[in-house]
Structure formats: C-alpha cells, structure tokens
Amino acid sequence: xxxxxxxxxxxxxxxxxxxxxxxxxxxxxxxLQWYRQNSGRGLVxxxxxxxxxxxxxxxxxxxxxxxxxxxxxLLITASRAADTASYFCATDGGYNQGGKLIFGQGTxxxxxx
Amino acid sequence: DAMVIQNPRxxxxxxxxxxxxxxSQTLNHNVMYWYQQKxxxxxxxxxxxxxxxxxNEADTPDNFQSRRPNTSxxxxxxxxxxxxxxxxxxxxxxxxxxxxxxxxxxxxxTVL
Numbered sequence: 474x475x476x477x478x479x480x481x482x483x484x485x486x487x488x489x490x491x492x493x494x495x496x497x498x499x500x501x502x503x504x505l506q507w508y509r510q511n512s513g514r515g516l517v518x519x520x521x522x523x524x525x526x527x528x529x530x531x532x533x534x535x536x537x538x539x540x541x542x543x544x545x546x547l548l549i550t551a552s553r554a555a556d557t558a559s560y561f562c563a564t565d566g567g568y569n570q571g572g573k574l575i576f577g578q579g580t581x582x583x584x585x586x
Numbered sequence: 587d588a589m590v591i592q593n594p595r596x597x598x599x600x601x602x603x604x605x606x607x608x609x610s611q612t613l614n615h616n617v618m619y620w621y622q623q624k625x626x627x628x629x630x631x632x633x634x635x636x637x638x639x640x641x642n643e644a645d646t647p648d649n650f651q652s653r654r655p656n657t658s659x660x661x662x663x664x665x666x667x668x669x670x671x672x673x674x675x676x677x678x679x680x681x682x683x684x685x686x687x688x689x690x691x692x693x694x695x696t697v698l
Contacts, residue, residue, distance in 0.1 A: 515690050516629070521685075561628060576629050
C-alpha cells in the first residue's frame with residue numbers, strides 16, 4: 474500500500490512567496506526523505522530527516538516531522554521560478570521493509586515570475 | 587561530474603522486441619535500484635541489488651529482469667515489452683539501504 478500521501482497535488486504561487494507541501498504516511502519509519510524532480514529528469518535528493526528529529530533546515534528549505542501524526546512538511550521560503558518542479562516525499566518503511574523507499578504521489582509546484 | 591549515468595536517454599522499441607537499459611555509477615555505492623515512473627505518478631520500485639544480492643518486488647512482472655555484473659553497472663532487461671511498459675525508467679544508487687539515493691537522468695522508453 475502507498476506509504477506516503479502528499480497534499481496538495483498541485484500548488485501555484487508567485488515568486489517570492491513561500492510554498493508548503495505536506496506528506497502523510499502510514500507505518501513506522503526510520504527516516505523520511507524529500508526529493509525534487511524537474512520535468513522529464515531524474516530525482517534529486519533534498520533533505521533526509523530521521524525519526525528522532527523534529528526539524529531540519531537546508532538553505533531555503535525547512536522540513537518538519539511529526540511522528541505522532543505520521544506527517545511531514547516541506548517549506549520553501551522566498552520561492553523562485555527555478556523552484557518549479559515536482560516534489561516527492563519518500564519513507565523507508567521501517568526495518569521490516571528492508572529499508573526500501575516508498576514514494577508519495579508528489580506535489581507539482583509552479584512558481585510564476 | 588556525472589555520478590549515475592543512464593543510457594540511452596531515449597529508447598524506442600517495438601511491441602514484443604526485447605530491450606536493455608543500462609545504468610552505471612561512479613560512486614562505488616553498494617545498492618542499485620530500478621524504478622518505473624509513469625506520467626504524473628510516483629516512481630515505483632521494480633527491484634534492487636544490495637551488492638550482489640538481488641531483491642525483487644512482489645508485484646514486478648516476470649517480463650522485467652535485471653543483471654548487475656559488477657559494482658558499477660546494472661542492467662534492466664524487458665523481455666517482451668508491451669504498450670503498458672512505456673514509461674520513464676530511473677536508476678538510483680545509495681551507499682546503504684536507508685540512506686538517500688542518487689538518481690540518474692532516466693531513460694524514456696517508447697513502445698510502438
């Protein structure tokens with residue numbers, strides 16, 4: 474069954490605004506990861522947050538994790554047109570899943586200049 | 587410098603004609619993965635190698651096979667492609683199973 478579900482499916486904002494994407498999952502995890510995918514390209518790793526962490530920052534990215542609610546959010550601050558891409562969360566499914574990643578359906582972000 | 591390389595970037599094949607996609611890595615990672623991604627969908631794991639240990643997903647069709655002759659290379663063989671196999675195929679590597687993954691640019695497969 475799908476591990477990660479993302480919300481919203483699509484998000485359109487103006488340059489300079491913040492973008493927030495949410496991810497929910499069903500089972501226990503060791504870590505949760507966020508990836509970015511430009512149209513027709515491979516995925517690029519953004520941030521990995523472990524189950525014992527609550528918040529992590531990388532440049533304009535901020536990721537939070539709430540294991541009690543089985544949810545995570547990705548915040549992109551001061552968005553740029555170049556941030557236009559699909560964003561996927563992925564969970565490792567815990568030890569009984571052999572550590573493989575299961576991806577959510579993704580959020581398609583459009584940042585208009 | 588390219589770290590995960592996939593060839594070709596675009597592959598056209600005919601219905602039922604076997605096709606092989608290749609992936610190589612310069613990262614010396616233990617784990618290599620193959621994903622299938624259809625339009626506007628999440629990547630779906632087909633199988634992965636942990637070193638030489640092959641791990642097939644339960645719902646991966648028998649039509650899909652893989653080979654990893656050495657640490658650097660991994661191949662995806664589609665024995666008899668159907669129209670439903672048209673997709674982007676992504677190769678990825680990671681140092682260990684629970685680490686983040688490095689993806690190649692993908693091979694877009696068209697089946698005529």
